Amino acid sequence: MPDERRPGAGGELTVPMAWLYAEYIADELLRTGDLMPPTSVEFRAGRDALALTVFLSDTEGELAGIKVITQLETWLSLTAYDQPWQDWVGERLALLALEEPDGPGPDLRLARDAWRWLEETELLAPDLDAVPGGGPVPGDEDGPQAWIPAWQLGLPLGHLAIHLF
Known part of the structure; x- marks a missing residue:
């Protein structure tokens, strides 16, 4: 891992605590929901x-000081099916970048990396836009499938994990 020393920080190592805490919360919510194996690419999404x-x-x-229970409704509303989550993510990342005049800190860099992976990685998933009533192809028990960006699969999984918490 590269040295995360920042100008003006007295040469001290800057640890991405906000991102690590957010990742920990997400991991615990998904593990509690027991929706898929933690080693799967779907779990990562x-x-x-x-x-x-x-x-x-x-x-x-105030991420480190929040109580997860008090934030569940906010997270549910942000991850709901009818919300433009991907636009919101892009806007928030851009806003945070403007707030860091010395360049992105380690938290923002990790968040950007996660977003890039979610956008660029495609996963094979059930095709929810398939023609209704079009039964599965013989030999294909799962029905029609399509390649979609990882965030389009990960977002509903995260939303469901919050519900199950």
Whole structure:
């Protein structure tokens, strides 16, 4: 891992505590929901989408002091199906970048990396836009599938994990 020393920090190591805490919360919510194996790529998609939601919804910089129970409704509303979550993520990342005049800190860099992975990685998932009533192809028990960006699978998994908590 690269040295995370920042100008003006007295040469001290800057640890991405806000991101790590958001990732921890997301991981615990998904493990509690027991929706998929923690070693699966789907789990990672859910964890990263949920971690971004947790991290970016912390507008007061109080992430380490929050009580998860008090934030569940906020996270549910942000991850709901009819919300433009991906636009919100892009806007929040851009806003946070403006707030860091010395360049992105380690928290923001990790959040950007997670977002880049969620956007660029495609996962094979059930095709929810398939023609209704079009039964599965013979030999294909799962029905129609499509390649989608990882966030499109991870976001509903994260949303469901919050519900199950």
